[in-house]
Amino acid sequence: MPLTRDEVQHIAKLARLGLSEDDIARFQEQLSSILDYFQALRRVDTENVPPTSHTLPLQNVMREDDPRPPFEKETVLANAPQREDDCFRVRAVLEE
Amino acid sequence: MTTASALEFETVIGMEVHAHLLTRSKMFCPCPLPSLDSPPNTDVCPICLGMPGVLPVINKRAVELTIMTGLALDCQIAEHARFDRKNYHYPDLMKGYQISEYDEPLCRNGRLEVEVDGGKRGIGVTRVHLEEDVAKLYHVTNPAGESYSLVDVNRSGVPLMEIVSEPDIRTPEEARAYLVELRRILRYIGASRANMEEGNMRCEPNVSVRPRGSSELGTKVELKNINSFRHVYDAIKFEVERQVGVLRSGGRIVQETRGWRPGTGEAVPQRSKEYANDYRYFPEPDLPPLAISRDWVEEIRSRMPELPAAKRERFQARYGLSPYDVNLLTESRARADFFEAAVALVAEERQRAKAVANWVNGDFAALLNAQNVEIEDAKVTPQHLSELIDLIEAGTITGAAAKAVFLETFAGGRAPREVVEERGLAQIIAGDEIASAVDRVVAANPKAVEDYRGGKQEAIKFLVGQVMRETRGRSDPNTARELLERKLGGAAS
Numbered sequence: 060m061p062l063t064r065d066e067v068q069h070i071a072k073l074a075r076l077g078l079s080e081d082d083i084a085r086f087q088e089q090l091s092s093i094l095d096y097f098q099a100l101r102r103v104d105t106e107n108v109p110p111t112s113h114t115l116p117l118q119n120v121m122r123e124d125d126p127r128p129p130f131e132k133e134t135v136l137a138n139a140p141q142r143e144d145d146c147f148r149v150r151a152v153l154e155e
Numbered sequence: 156m157t158t159a160s161a162l163e164f165e166t167v168i169g170m171e172v173h174a175h176l177l178t179r180s181k182m183f184c185p186c187p188l189p190s191l192d193s194p195p196n197t198d199v200c201p202i203c204l205g206m207p208g209v210l211p212v213i214n215k216r217a218v219e220l221t222i223m224t225g226l227a228l229d230c231q232i233a234e235h236a237r238f239d240r241k242n243y244h245y246p247d248l249m250k251g252y253q254i255s256e257y258d259e260p261l262c263r264n265g266r267l268e269v270e271v272d273g274g275k276r277g278i279g280v281t282r283v284h285l286e287e288d289v290a291k292l293y294h295v296t297n298p299a300g301e302s303y304s305l306v307d308v309n310r311s312g313v314p315l316m317e318i319v320s321e322p323d324i325r326t327p328e329e330a331r332a333y334l335v336e337l338r339r340i341l342r343y344i345g346a347s348r349a350n351m352e353e354g355n356m357r358c359e360p361n362v363s364v365r366p367r368g369s370s371e372l373g374t375k376v377e378l379k380n381i382n383s384f385r386h387v388y389d390a391i392k393f394e395v396e397r398q399v400g401v402l403r404s405g406g407r408i409v410q411e412t413r414g415w416r417p418g419t420g421e422a423v424p425q426r427s428k429e430y431a432n433d434y435r436y437f438p439e440p441d442l443p444p445l446a447i448s449r450d451w452v453e454e455i456r457s458r459m460p461e462l463p464a465a466k467r468e469r470f471q472a473r474y475g476l477s478p479y480d481v482n483l484l485t486e487s488r489a490r491a492d493f494f495e496a497a498v499a500l501v502a503e504e505r506q507r508a509k510a511v512a513n514w515v516n517g518d519f520a521a522l523l524n525a526q527n528v529e530i531e532d533a534k535v536t537p538q539h540l541s542e543l544i545d546l547i548e549a550g551t552i553t554g555a556a557a558k559a560v561f562l563e564t565f566a567g568g569r570a571p572r573e574v575v576e577e578r579g580l581a582q583i584i585a586g587d588e589i590a591s592a593v594d595r596v597v598a599a600n601p602k603a604v605e606d607y608r609g610g611k612q613e614a615i616k617f618l619v620g621q622v623m624r625e626t627r628g629r630s631d632p633n634t635a636r637e638l639l640e641r642k643l644g645g646a647a648s
Contacts, residue, residue, distance in 0.1 A: 073433060075244050112237055112438035118446045124178045124216035127185035135199045135308070143295075145195045146305035149246045152292060 061091040164364045168324035174347040175355035176220045176314040182287040183211030189309035203312030205249030217314040220346045221285045225262025228280045236261045238439040247289040257436040260284035269332040279321030288313040327391040339463045343488045362394045374408040380415045390415040474508035483516040489531040496537035534568030543571040555628040556580040592625040593638045
């Protein structure tokens, strides 16, 4: 069952990707085949298998609450595509 | 009209509270927590900056503070908890996802009791979970007219606890009481500074109304941009009236987010983040899950201090104080501790409690407030206050002199007895010194003397005041009054 154009566009928008018409058609097909694979997994009987969120046999990996020096400000800002004073400058975001 | 609407509609409020935890380092990296005046981007490392390839590690203290909050709110503490990624794009979210807890939060099913006008009600606590805060955005329009935003990453990764209530709150007063009590608890257990003005405690009430008697929930509106208890109350009150107005005129409530504008006293619709409901949560692969042993929970419980409600009850029972006094005394743990330390210095605790409470809630609180000093930083010690009260009760100093002494102890931290001796404030016991002051006052104030003799009883108060002034507060006012009455009384008859 192939994904619809709208679904692909919605996913692209969530990922902040701009897709051409060709891209949309191609991803409709590719994403659909990925989902088909999950359909195959669905046929496995998992009745008595608890859901697994992590594959490593680890738990309670924590650190003590000890602060360490942060990075130098200039290092922090070194990759800023745009900078103003000591802040990253980005396109306007309107929330209000 | 207002009365009619109050009769027909019931308000339903659920509260979401976010609080910064009082850790020393961030949630998933060892950066120090920024202070209010940290310059932009100076408490930052590749982890909280969201650089590719970095690995977060859970701050154990943040988990403990969240569990302690859960215990303080009577929650069930999960045996298994897990972090998830909440995915969305916004310039304040460095990684493109926030690490939060979705379906396995640390605490669930709690309860907080609030008291409004003497009536107590339990407000359900749905969950308490742990997440990380995002960066701070500043919206700018420069002189050239360009609009853009500036990002300060300091706040990114600060441990953030979210406390969600059931829709059990029914009035703006209850909403405020819930927040005040929650703040008190968070401060008592040292989980958060919980200061709304500073932004380390934020609240978002969900408000809806429904016909009274209905058990269905109305459409809810989420209120944002609230940064004081006053605003919580005002914003909810406004929103309830607005919704009732819409429904009465046959309209429908739209589910939306509204921002509170304290300037105009209105909550106006906010543009919401696009696709905000499509977060695509999934388990955070970089953080192994938590298994929370009951031993650990009990160990955390054993470190929990007495909570405000228990303290209030104990103070009333043990010291026989009024609920009003007790409420003020238990406002903060430090104030309650100060009170108890001062009271404990005398054998007759119960008798002394009221005097100590009056000083702590009265002059002392007023001075602390005026000078913006916390009680734990004050130069006055419980010993000082106890000594001062001893001096008053022994009749060594008058109430007026005591106030002056307290001021001086407050300013310089010197013991009251020392101040009394040095400044010669000890009460003049010798009646003849007061008597000569009375003579001078009577001679200097013929008008008041005449008024008194003419039957104006009030005038005596003025004359007593003058005697106190003449003796720099060292007279016993009752003695002064007696001497004045004796001196003037004969002539009046």
